[in-house]
Amino acid sequence: MNTWIMIIGMACITFSVRYFFLAKSIPFRVTPVMQRILKYSAPAVLTALAVPFLVFPQGELEISVQNPFLIAGIFVCALSLLRLGTLSTVLISMIFFWFIR
Numbered sequence: 208m209n210t211w212i213m214i215i216g217m218a219c220i221t222f223s224v225r226y227f228f229l230a231k232s233i234p235f236r237v238t239p240v241m242q243r244i245l246k247y248s249a250p251a252v253l254t255a256l257a258v259p260f261l262v263f264p265q266g267e268l269e270i271s272v273q274n275p276f277l278i279a280g281i282f283v284c285a286l287s288l289l290r291l292g293t294l295s296t297v298l299i300s301m302i303f304f305w306f307i308r
Contacts, residue, residue, distance in 0.1 A: 257280065282300060282304075
C-alpha cells in the first residue's frame with residue numbers, strides 16, 4: 208500500500224510541475240536567459256545517467272583501456288562531434304562497441 212501511495216504522489220508532483228509550464232491559463236513566460244540555461248539541461252541529465260555506466264561497469268571505478276564501456280563512450284563523443292544523424296551515430300557506435308567487446 209505504501210508503494211502505491213508513493214507512485215500516486217510522484218505522479219501528482221510530475222503532473223503539477225509540467226502543468227505549470229504547459230497550461231495556457233497560467234501566464235508564464237520563460238526569459239531568454241532562462242531559455243539559454245535550459246539548453247544545457249538535457250546534456251547534463253544524459254551525462255549524469257551515462258557516466259556511472261561508463262566508469263563503474265562492475266560497481267568499482269575502472270578508468271583504463273580494458274574498460275570497453277569507457278572506450279565506447281569516448282568513441283561516441285568523438286562521433287557526435289562529426290554532426291552525424293542520430294540514427295547513424297547510434298548504429299555506428301553500437302557496431303563499434305560490439306567489435307571491441
